[in-house]
Amino acid sequence: MIRKVWYMILVLITIYLEIMYDSTWMLAMLAFELLLAAVMFLMSWYLKLHIRVWLDMKVPVSAKKQTFEMELHIKNSGVLPVSTVYTILECENRSGGCSEKRIVNESVAAKAEKTITISAKADYCGKMVFSLKKVQVSDYLHLFARKVRVRSQINVNVLPDIHTFPVEVSMKTRNFPVEGDEYEKERSGDDPSEIFQIREFRPGDRMQQIHWKSSARSGELMTKEYSMPCGCKVLFLLELSQKEGGAKRADHFFELAASLCFSMLEAECPHFVAWYDEKEGQIRRHAVKKEQDLYEMLDLLMRTSFYKQEYDVKAAYFSSYPEGTYSTVLILDKEGNLQRDEEDTVTFGEEELKESLSGFVLEV
Template sequence: MKRLITYLIVIAATIYTAVLYGSTSFLMLFYVELALPVFLLLTLIPAVRHTSIRMELPIPVVEQGQKTPVMLHVTTGGFPIGGRVAVQVKGKLPMGQKDEKTWFYTALAGSKKTAKIKAEYQSRCVGSIRMEISRVWCYDFLGLVALPLSAKYWKALEPETLLVLPRISEVPVMVSRQSRDFAGESEEHSKERGGDDPSEVFQIRDYQPGDKLRSIHWKLSAKTEEMMVREQSMPLGCPVDFYLDLYQPAAVHRRKDETQRDSYLQILASVSHSMVVEGCRHHVIWFDSRKGDVCRYRIENEENIFEMLFQLGQLSVYHDKKDLQELYRQKYHETPGVTCLELTTELTLKKNGEVEARYSGDVSDIERQLGAKELVV
């Protein structure tokens, strides 16, 4: 726009000079200046018709506060020398926040068929961000004429997903004996100790005094001529159910929501990570308002936490209250864990229905708050 305004000023100055001095040369120059944008437009049209673009994220995971490289591959059919391409990338943020829009630019030579825009992107929030191309403009070398690239050249591209990891802080966690010995219901079984689940065999061993007769492996005992016992496995259930209550009154101000969003995900990741460090398996459970269904993810190690953050996807709040625990029981029909944790959008952490901790939305102070009180599960 600045270049166009400058060019219009130059045209006005040219015609003013031509009229003031009666100069035929300046009058001819004025006509050339008027015709130049039309000429540039005619040379730009065929180039735009043969231009396509795609986006690539070489590093799809980045820590909060860091920048990630963005590669935009532009293929042309021959651009005017010195022409430029401007690409707008839109990032769809979690929890219904306003989209981020960033412009990237590159120059194209007439002989070049391809070009790469190497840029850096830094999100203002954490979570799973869906990035896609939203606009593309092609410019002549003077920047006077611009034509939009048809959406058919990039709308069919799959959005790229960028995971911005929240800062993980240490939370003092003590796992009770009841949680450590919790079996529950699970398709996963212990490789270190036996239990009472007859669906899977833990090991075959020699008979020991006190073993039940029904556990004797009679066929193997007859073959080896020694008493052998089939020891049953122990299911590795999750003693902690960690619910994410994403209910939020419709009247909550967006700015307040923005200040709490990062803290919410930091609390989630920090509590989950600290339980993993202490060897406490748990389920993270939430209601997906887009699917209209309850979702859960089993957390056993640090890698599961990152996968869970991807699973959360475009985490969004809802404005009608949900009985999340009842919906969960109706879907999974499993015995509840020893401890029920619940994190609300007001940054209140509840344990078995009682308030365990309240956190402020101050991101700079959240680490101190997380380490201030021990969590017993």
């Protein structure tokens, strides 16, 4: 805008001098200035139509407080070089609501593509969204600027720190009857649909479990042991209602939830993790049976927005999954309160979570 004003002043001065002195040179100068402005005007449109800008990142995952890199690509398909590509890059933490902007000002040669490496670091975990909020090109005199329509966005999962602690799986949970398509590999059970092993008959075995075909082949009584279904016997509910927002509080919540899930996996305790998605208006549930399941669950969880209203996530869950029965139900809210079977409640503060968990033993 300032350049336009100064250029307009220059044109007015030329007009004034031409009128005062009736000079052919001033008239030629005025014609040149007006023609130059028209050329710059048309050039700005030409450059706009031949510029393409987008973001890229090879592995959109990072650890907290670790520097990661993304790429800003600028491609010029025109025969004229572009002296100024003005870009505003916005970074937003969807979990905590904090955001910042970066300005990138680059040039690119004719028929060329330029890649700019941008380094970033997140102090808090969550879903980081990098998007191009504004891209514009200018003519060589910066008289006219044209916005380039761009829809490029990168989602980066900044993973929380995970702290392990002891988890004691009770006999009630280990022997809790569940239904599933997978079975325990080291323990037998009472599911007659799957045979765990065939072995020699022992005193105390039931006659109904004798495998007659194997007994006839071996000449000795053989009995069959049934399999134990391997399902999720623990339900872990996450309460996403928040009284106060902030990236720090969301970071504490994700870190605590991930640590609880990982520690239960270490204790060979598969479980369901569920929460209410206000945007979708439904309960989301994810089975966590191996480490890959944990990171898939975190990806889904960090896409979900926290909400202000109070929801009874337990009632909503059993309304959506009325057939579910579990040996233990855990509920974690954003304040760091962990409740087990509506009886015990443990509070984990935001400060020194690792030390708080080191002396904690979870029994499920």
